[in-house]
Amino acid sequence: MLIVFVGPPGSGKGTQCELLAQHIGVVHLSTGELFRQQIQQATKLGQLAALFIDDGNLVPDHIVVELVRQSLGDVQYQTGCLLDGFPRSVAQAQALDAMVHEHGKQIAMVLALAVPQDILVDRLLQRQRKDDTLDTIQQRLDVYQQETQPVLDHYQKQELVVTIDGNGTVEDVFQRVKQAADLKRT
Ligand code: AP5
Numbered sequence: 001m002l003i004v005f006v007g008p009p010g011s012g013k014g015t016q017c018e019l020l021a022q023h024i025g026v027v028h029l030s031t032g033e034l035f036r037q038q039i040q041q042a043t044k045l046g047q048l049a050a051l052f053i054d055d056g057n058l059v060p061d062h063i064v065v066e067l068v069r070q071s072l073g074d075v076q077y078q079t080g081c082l083l084d085g086f087p088r089s090v091a092q093a094q095a096l097d098a099m100v101h102e103h104g105k106q107i108a109m110v111l112a113l114a115v116p117q118d119i120l121v122d123r124l125l126q127r128q129r130k131d132d133t134l135d136t137i138q139q140r141l142d143v144y145q146q147e148t149q150p151v152l153d154h155y156q157k158q159e160l161v162v163t164i165d166g167n168g169t170v171e172d173v174f175q176r177v178k179q180a181a182d183l184k185r186t
Pocket residue numbers: 007008009010011012013014015016031032033035052053054056057058059060064084085086087088092123124126127140166167168169170171173
């Protein structure tokens with residue numbers, strides 16, 4: 001079961017993926033988390049990624065695609081995976097389509113989390129991650145509109161997109177996410 005989560009910064013991709021991963025027993029792959037681990041370990045990849053992340057910009061496609069390609073090759077991902085924060089450009093979506101095809105797999109669905117912008121900003125300012133400053137949040141939101149929104153158009157053409165109202169408590173939203181995922185599993 002391969003499910004792609006798409007949503008603007010603060011929409012709850014990470015929060016909901018964690019809950020759904022437990023519910024259906026698959027692993028959660030967050031490219032943002034992978035980069036933050038690399039930054040913490042001060043690897044070359046981390047140092048490079050930080051140049052983009054700190055300004056709220058996307059890490060270049062070829063770097064992200066290679067990282068995901070390596071990760072999806074891991075045994076733990078063979079039975080399925082929840083993709084959080086990848087793909088976030090049309091080029092990444094095309095690369096994922098090719099990877100999935102190569103492995104004889106398919107994307108079960110693309111869950112789009114929809115949350116009003118003022119709520120996104122409130123959530124992120126409260127969290128205070130390094131890239132949660134007002135300027136960087138605005139840049140991340142702009143990048144989402146320009147680069148990632150078209151990913152949803154890409155998957156609409158494949159009739160894979162299920163839009164979820166991401167407003168409400170974590171538990172409310174999870175009920176909606178779970179219902180959408182369970183429908184796909186039956
Ligand atoms: P990434 O780590 O993916 O960050 P993001 O997309 O900006 O999203 P967030 O992690 O901030 O939000 P989320 O949707 O996961 O929400 P969360 O559950 O955390 O990427 C970071 C950076 O890495 C990018 O800017 C880019 O530079 C780079 N990068 C990553 N992937 C890349 C890619 N594929 N290509 C290129 N570059 C890439 O929730 C947010 C907060 O809200 C939390 O505090 C949470 O507790 C709270 N919250 C969640 N749900 C609710 C709720 N229902 N009610 C109240 N609070 C809630």
